[in-house]
Amino acid sequence: MTEFWNSWWAFAFMLAPFAIGFPGLLMIIVMAYRNLDTILHTFPNSEYVIRQKMLWGNSGLYSRFILTSSLAAVALFPKGHIDRGDLLESEVRNLPRFIKHRMVIAWWLCFAGITWLLLAVALLKLTAD
Known part of the structure; x- marks a missing residue:
């Protein structure tokens, strides 16, 4: 197994989670500046x-990024928030489809990248001499 970790395949294997997750992060950053105002207007109540919004604000890069990524998770799993009364179902339905689609894709790319990275590090630890 140590032969694998010394090969170019291992380099590609360890680089892959970044190649998967980075586009998701970029999508969230772009949405934070292009779509966050639309998203916030979709959920006024x-x-x-x-x-x-009160917790993170919406003025700086960091706060817009965190706010957009937390709302992306809501777009992916709205049912639990609706059942608890945190979201109004009518407002979830009013979220523009193209924004919801981007949010879901970005969230899954980030999730897949992080999951791959954690598994790769675990495999590296398990196979270390």
């Missing part, structure tokens, strides 16, 4: 969105 949803408690979760109001709390997140």
Whole structure:
């Protein structure tokens, strides 16, 4: 197994999670500046969105990024938030389809990249001499 970790295949294997996750991060950053205002206007009465906006704000890169990524998770799994009363189902339905689609893709790319990275590090630790 140590032959593998000394090969170019191992380099590609360890680089892959970054190649997968980085586009997701870029998508969230772009949405933070292009679409965040639209997203916030779509959810004027949803408690979760109001709390997140109060917590993170929406002025700097970091706060817009965190706010957009937390709302992307809501776009992916809205049912739990709707059942708890944190989101209004009518507002979730009003989220523009192209924005929701981008949010879901970005979230899954980030999730896949992180998962791959964690598995790769675990494999590296398990196979270390």
